[in-house]
Amino acid sequence: MEMLKTAILLIKKDIQLEKNTGQLSGAILLFALLAGTIFSMAFLPGQNQLQNFFPGIYWFTQIFAVMLVLNRSFIRDTENSCQTAILMAPISREMLLLARIFANYLLFLLLSVIISPVLFILFDAIPISGPFWLLPIVLLVNYGLASTGSLLAALATSTRISDILLPVLLLPVLIPLILAAIETTRVLYFSQLDYNQLYFWLLFMLIYNIISTLISYLLAPYLMTE
Amino acid sequence: MIAEKNRIKNYQASNLKFSRDGYNIINDISFKLSPGQITALFGPNGAGKSTLLKLLAGIWKPDSGKISWLNHPDLKDFNIGYIGHELFLYKDLTARENLEFFGQLYKTNNLNNKIKNLIKAAGLELWLNEPVRKYSRGMQQKLTICRTFLNSPDLLLLDEPFTGLDTKSANFLIKLINQNRNIPVLFTSHNIRQGFKLADNWMILQAGKIIKRSKKQNQDELDTFIKNYDKILAGDILNGDA
Numbered sequence: 001m002e003m004l005k006t007a008i009l010l011i012k013k014d015i016q017l018e019k020n021t022g023q024l025s026g027a028i029l030l031f032a033l034l035a036g037t038i039f040s041m042a043f044l045p046g047q048n049q050l051q052n053f054f055p056g057i058y059w060f061t062q063i064f065a066v067m068l069v070l071n072r073s074f075i076r077d078t079e080n081s082c083q084t085a086i087l088m089a090p091i092s093r094e095m096l097l098l099a100r101i102f103a104n105y106l107l108f109l110l111l112s113v114i115i116s117p118v119l120f121i122l123f124d125a126i127p128i129s130g131p132f133w134l135l136p137i138v139l140l141v142n143y144g145l146a147s148t149g150s151l152l153a154a155l156a157t158s159t160r161i162s163d164i165l166l167p168v169l170l171l172p173v174l175i176p177l178i179l180a181a182i183e184t185t186r187v188l189y190f191s192q193l194d195y196n197q198l199y200f201w202l203l204f205m206l207i208y209n210i211i212s213t214l215i216s217y218l219l220a221p222y223l224m225t226e
Numbered sequence: 227m228i229a230e231k232n233r234i235k236n237y238q239a240s241n242l243k244f245s246r247d248g249y250n251i252i253n254d255i256s257f258k259l260s261p262g263q264i265t266a267l268f269g270p271n272g273a274g275k276s277t278l279l280k281l282l283a284g285i286w287k288p289d290s291g292k293i294s295w296l297n298h299p300d301l302k303d304f305n306i307g308y309i310g311h312e313l314f315l316y317k318d319l320t321a322r323e324n325l326e327f328f329g330q331l332y333k334t335n336n337l338n339n340k341i342k343n344l345i346k347a348a349g350l351e352l353w354l355n356e357p358v359r360k361y362s363r364g365m366q367q368k369l370t371i372c373r374t375f376l377n378s379p380d381l382l383l384l385d386e387p388f389t390g391l392d393t394k395s396a397n398f399l400i401k402l403i404n405q406n407r408n409i410p411v412l413f414t415s416h417n418i419r420q421g422f423k424l425a426d427n428w429m430i431l432q433a434g435k436i437i438k439r440s441k442k443q444n445q446d447e448l449d450t451f452i453k454n455y456d457k458i459l460a461g462d463i464l465n466g467d468a
Contacts, residue, residue: 006331013316013327020318020357081312084285085373089331090305226285 006099036122051189093224105146127188140205147212242291253434259410266425275414307379332377344372384413
């Protein structure tokens, strides 16, 4: 309950910051449009080849947008040492990191809501078999991005080169999740759904998320420092 | 704020040691703080004053040693009021949004009234809904003070709190400190006269060690103290000589 309350506070603060500055939402929308346009011009796909490249384009656009958001939100928190004031709150570091993960998770879901329609329309890429399966995939992948991203952002923040270090640390750790995300989404573009494949990758992502949450919880006291 | 029955009685730091990048910054420091007592920490630049306050606030962890309040089982209800060199404010949020965010995070009771009273006392009513980015440095410092006192702290740790404040703002801070006289207060200052005036006890820190400590006695002592301060730092006057 405490974690949830703290997460809501962090989200409320991020939304207020965004409302006052309007820096991020416009940039993300523009980024999604640009990425989608460039990719659609570069690949010139036929509809029967959609499954070969669209899942990759879709998830890489999401991951780069996530990195923009993560960087920005941690820069906002480290400016004037606000992060230190947050750490001094009478809340355990574990709860703070879990709250941050949850807050980022909701933000990333919002990103998906912005990015997905842009890419689906530009590529005319609504999944033909079982479009509703996209929902659990988006929920699981974004959670994985939030838990791993928040953990590594907390680690990178304590260094002097956080903005460079974050993508360098994050991308290798995300490789299993990116592969799973692409493979699961690819399944949705075949005329017949391969349920074995689908369940395997969904389970894989679930395990990835559990492990990354456990690691975050255990490392929080060491990583959540000034 | 922690319940009266669970209130920490013993504010003690024992055998603190801290090093960074191979330098010993804090060398085996022990002292007690008493509720209702204001302690001034003097010392030259680089003596380790700010580092010591960060250790006491729990921002950094000492390499060894114990800080009684940070090991207390009720720490989750224990509020430390800390003013550092940084503002701890979101510049793109308004004063109200900053105070509401930190107030809720620190589980402050009766938040709206407290914000109203503190902002009025600080003379920032007209700026309450303006982004902090528009404030002058002194106004930002005053807002930081408001944020610090918002959550009824159980312990106050103030690092050079008077820096950048005009006389009126300094008086605002002193008034708030005096309103919280039932808790221990530790502050650092380069302004020895001002610090000595406010404090009940004082300590001098040099090269990570407390080289002298005393209770404030009278005006004569202040004059002697100021006269001898450089000699104390140079090691010409030993504990109890000044």
